[in-house]
Amino acid sequence: MVVITLTDCPPKVRRDLSQWLLEVSTGVFVGNLNKRVREKLWKRVCENLKTGRACLVYSANNEQRLEFETFGSTWSPLDFDGIKLIKRPLTANNSATHQSLEDGYSSAAKYRKAKNIQKAIAKKDSDLYVVLDLETTGLNVEKDEIIEVGALLIKNTEIDNSFTAMIDVGHIPKEISKITGITEEMLKNQGKTKQEVIEDFYEFIHNKTIVGYNIAFDLVFLKKAFKEYDLNFNPKVIDVMSLVKKQMIDVANYKLETVARYYSIDYEPHRAFNDCLATYRIYTKLNKNK
Template sequence: MVVVTLTDCPPKLRGDLTKWLMEINTGVYVGKVSARIREMLWTRICEHLSQGRATMVYSTNNEQGMEFCVHNSSWKPVDFDGLQLVMRPEQARRETKARASRAEVQQMLIKKKQSQTYKERQEGYVVIDLETTGLNSSSDEIIELAAIRIINHKIADQLEILVKAEKGVPKVITELTGITEEILEEKGMVLSSAIEKFCEFIGQSTIVGHNIAFDRSFLKEACRKTNRMNLKNPAKDTLDLARRRIDDIDDYKLHALADYFQIKVEEEHRALSDCITTFQVFEKLNEI
């Protein structure tokens, strides 16, 4: 079960939410969706809700029986000995914030945007991609992780990690990627070490991916298995951007978009190569 509450929800975002959830009151949406859809909806909420506030609560198999996310809120989730709690701001701070005029709020938003733009220009963003043994994050495994850091529209650093598979690699995946069980056994890292290195590389940067909800669902499951906090980085999805900005193609797969923009793909279905292709597609989409 998923419950979402929103304030100042734009019509387009409301349309996206009502495709999957039922609006039972103004700004309150309820439904039962897969983890992949839930992550996709939260990503869209964070991308399109610029001034309003959002809260998502969903059931999960932890001690509390639930997890929650907040966006644009002064109440912040904190981890307390494995329990997810909420830290509320001091009363004086809330009262001061409540007295802020419309002009002051507007000025704060402008400064925040300018600060974020400067930060992104200095720190860039990170493009990520995974190769997995299947499509189900609960039963399938990550076998390759890759990330590239982009600063000033150029690749500044990169990371590529093979991950040992406990359940083996299906033949169809080997045919698709060229990754065999022997390669993973010889060159792969255990999941806990791979995720630690991957998360350290990403840091707090904005992440970019193609159908990034898929990647995030596997990363969330990997973090759960390795007792790590789930990634909360802001994210941008080239699949979503392409659907909103390009209307003269029928196929929005990564390599179809690469063909559309006349981008040369060095190697298909490998994480690092797909990161580079995603980066190039993302840059082209931002020019539209």
Template structure:
């Protein structure tokens, strides 16, 4: 059994908790969760608490039968021979470090180790490309690529853009034009042949690792496109950011790119345009690397 109390926290955090616990009174949540989910939930509370306060009480195998964690600055949690005790402070000190369970400590240690490792092998030390495609539909065997966008970060930290519209023989569905803003006239006037675009993309990415969001979708279309044009397949190392986000962000309503970007305050100026999506994915990957969650 877990009981959580919240005061003066952002509404988004309260919404997150209702997915896991029942709000039996304003700011009071009750639920039954595994130890791993409980620790993740507490970390989510810490990340989203803003200037508010939170306290968590949960069942434990000790003499009291429970343990607790709190973010309140006027209290201090002390572990006395396995029994958690609360000390009321006369003067408010710095923020209380949440959690004293072994699981929480081990996870913090893993995160710190990962961050240290990523400092030694950072994104800035190697060239890498972030890629995105826009297509006429979701079926790689029937639909066509209409736009390719990519961002390359060189080993010297320079950012280079790649953007191509693709001429296609098929009509553009109205839903795709409404979503992307790409029209058949744009493709006729500004587009290049698929083979030309793929040749140029090959030259642009060279042997760099390719990063994308839901990259499996783009891989399928690229694979089908090179078969259609009899070109050499892309043998680059492919790194998908989406599975990483799904492990890190447990409380999102969905894992569409726009939802993830919004949760991390990343602006995408032109959603569903390949270059803009590639730029936003780049910023997302950079955040994950800095947090020790993703590695090139």
């Protein structure tokens, strides 16, 4: 018997495990595997699990009748006189006696500590985020489809990585092709399946703060697409258009290309990657003006 449990399981890992094991509950896979397959599967889990935790338990011919391994966890296996135990870190309650005096126990000290934690979290969020944009066949989420996704991973205010892909949805309205420059032939030759793009895109943006321009539009389409493949998505969101409106700048409208011109940002609109770049540059300028 083999049992593998995971948190934040990437779609590619779930696909691998589902070929050999039965997922009896979210992130819990069970089955019978030989040693070679078990070791190869566990290796793939460890190589592709980026933010989550994993635990492998399997039958073994020893005194405990089992073996286990962990990955990405503060809990780790420990051999104690031939018996395998699990080593856990001290909890806040158990480690209270080891707390340094400089932390303090007064209300003022606790307040300062809480504020420092909040500042650290806020700094972490500002240092790592994803700018995203979508192109779709229309405005109606019930009948229209995503045809292109784009995203920039930002670390410490600089572009660290990027993602762009087209989805082959078949037919595109002529007016959308005229606006975006994306044709049915382009989707056929360069596009991928919806499931492949959505699952890969989910891995790229999962557990990160999302920045976008008029982001509510993109979120409606994204959440619907993620829901189709049982992908949970409830991120922290920053809408750059809302931030721009608060600046009360003198523009005819708040379309992305209009605001980009105001900030002297030259770009070709209505392609996902280009719109991401424009949004990122506007957001950067807004932050510098704080």
